[in-house]
Amino acid sequence: MSSLDTLAQLPAELLLIWHNHRIALLFSAVALTAFVRLTLYARRHRQKVSASPIPGSPVEKKAVELRPEWLPENTTIDTSTLNVDDHAEDVTNAVATIAKSKKGPKTVKGRKTPKKILVPAPNFDHKTDKIQPVVFFQSLSGTTERYATGFAKVLTEWTTGCDQSTSFLEPQVHDISYIEYDDYFISPPKLEANVKQFYIILLPTYNIDTVLDNFLENLQETHNDFRIDTAPLRSLLGYSVFGFGDKEGWPTEEEGFCSQAREVDRWMARLTGRKRAYPLGMGDTKADTADRLQEWRLGVQEALVEIAEGRGLGDGVPGSGDAAESDEEEDVEENNGQNTRVDEIEELGSMVDSETSTPIPVDFTNYKSKSKTLIKSTAAPKEMVPTTSPTHAALTKQGYSIIGSHSGVKICRWTKSALRGRGSCYKYSFYGIASHLCMEATPSLSCSNKCVFCWRHGTNPVGTTWRWITDAPDLIFDGITAAHYKKIKMMKGVPGVRAERFAEAMRIRHCALSLVGEPIFYPHINELLNIMHSNRISTFLVCNAQHPAQLASLVPVTQLYVSIDASNKESLRKIDRPLHRDFWERFCACLDILRNRRYEQRTVFRLTLVKGFNMAEEVRGYADLVERALPGFVEVKGVTYCGTSAAGSAGLTMQNVPFYEEVAAFVTELEKELNSRGLTYGIGAEHAHSCCVLLADKTRFMPRGKWATRIDFERFFDLHEGKIEGTRMEGGKVVGWRPEDYVGDETPEWALWGNGGFDPRDQRVYRKGKGPKAEEGEKDGASTTTKVKHEALEF
Structure with missing residues (x-):
């Protein structure tokens, strides 16, 4: 109990001691604190002075390299205090160049560039030039x-x-x-x-x-x-x-x-x-x-x-x-560190402890000059066509439905025409694709060319690499089909629409992946194609021959098109205005890929003729390209004038749109040139209204002496699904199908060369002032050579 009593009395005794000695204790604490603070203050401001220069031999401390790009703007380095080995010659001198601490805002001073004397512009004589x-x-x-x-x-x-x-x-x-x-x-x-x-x-x-x-x-x-x-x-x-x-x-x-x-x-x-x-x-x-x-x-x-x-x-x-x-300009020149000096760097001396074994790092990063690069490298991908962008507004105004952030769909003029029984486009005459059963779409609104004849009025995005947010292929498929059906439904109240064709149009059978941009630019194009094929929708894909890697990895489609807009490098540069600097090498690589894959799928050259750009004396050049790739078909079509100021600023006017008779004459000359080289191409079909003529390989698409350019779509899907076996052989084994495995019926008589290519079951409607009188000059057995320039708007 005594020990417990002693502990109980301890707080009272401590309180008594504090009351008796508190003044002495307080003075001692204050004195000790002041002494410590003064000692630390003196040690911090004391600099270590060497009586002789610091030797240039290796030392434990690593010198801090003050590169010019690290310094804040308008500051320079005094090279007079640096040795060739980057060590200061004398610490006293080196520290002397550093300004002492000042109260108030910190400033960095620079030298004022002297004004230069007025001098005339070089190589310019103001009296004569x-x-x-x-x-x-x-x-x-x-x-x-x-x-x-x-x-x-x-x-x-x-x-x-x-x-x-x-x-x-x-x-x-x-x-x-x-x-x-x-x-x-x-x-x-x-x-x-x-x-x-x-x-x-x-x-x-x-x-x-x-x-x-x-x-x-x-x-x-x-x-x-x-x-x-x-x-x-x-x-x-x-x-x-x-x-x-x-x-x-x-x-x-x-x-x-x-x-x-x-x-x-x-x-x-x-x-x-x-x-x-x-x-x-x-x-x-x-x-x-x-x-x-x-x-x-x-x-x-x-x-x-x-x-x-x-x-x-x-x-x-x-x-x-x-x-x-x-x-x-922020140019970094090799000599930008010469003849310069540091006028003032605030409190650098107090930042470095002279007795530490390693220097304290100092951040002299010029954030202004580097911030943009940093932001660009770390920025998240953007949408290709945001809903709030001018591009979205312009394309929507032109009749496009934008799907997701980079896909689009639009009803072709020929789809509307077919619904009213007024004829389909050239694809029906050539391949049997009824326009009211066809959807025109693209998974990539971006393109790598800026063609002078582009109908998109320069509003679609352009680029050489895919750098945008990527939508899933199933989202794109659901979006484009829903938007297409919505546009078809809007046609049900249009005068002249046939009920049976309107009902047929509610089941998409074909998809032309060509609307705008470059479809194979889309990273998941193969998945999208497989979705379409699984829904028994045939695919007609068009590319601009600028993405050979994507073309080589493309799964087989129903028909693969390559746009051939010129026969040589210079003409291609002028008419396509490609973004890639190695555009010709890419172009030629795509032709070689097309040749290698000509037995896997139907391949087509698409020649768009623009008078004044790619027609004059270029037949031999086009023949060279055909001989190189050996496509199954060659479509030759006159350019369609889009009639916008954008096209006018590119130098494209109605004077650049060829008449059909000029296109026909060009095709005839091309056929002769190809036959003279031993290539068995012949004119298989025509569609005068589209100003388009088809050349085809006779050995492959003229069985039994008659043209068979059409496609058996049901057989294509059966081949794709493995229901029937193809005939493409490698090493004695069947490895797939050939284009010949899904050749359709014979080309109808009305589509053959010399008959115009308009289905007699439809009703031809002429615009005001462009009636049958324009065709009265036709001769027996001659092709329809109306001098009315075409108005077709298909891909």
């Missing part, structure tokens, strides 16, 4: 095109009315969607010796994939291509860029406002050797676009006057009227 303004624009919805057209009109009026009018030529206007990049952005077009060009670029910014993405990629590739000068456009007198944006979507520049215009401005600065004649202009399409564009135009006009008067591009860095803008 002329200035050619060239206006470029790109537009999806047409807004930028209207501004660009208005800008060019005002600029034209100014150039003809200003005091220096004799120095200017009339401005040229080009849509970036319809030009060949190599003609303008690898080197300027070659003009007369005394004519120099000045580029003016007006661009919108989109958060979807458009032609602008490919344009930016091309500028970057051109700059980084070791085979090309890093500034191949230095012969330009100058350039300036204006961007259109929407601050509701991107409130600030950092968040994306006019981001694509700013990117083009930076790349143009590099490609021209920093010949920015006037700073980048930006306007909000929902607020101040007109005012900002006018201000920028006046500035550009002032820059043009200075050039015309021989005063060059102004003060500051080369090619810029504002020296502060030179940091936008």
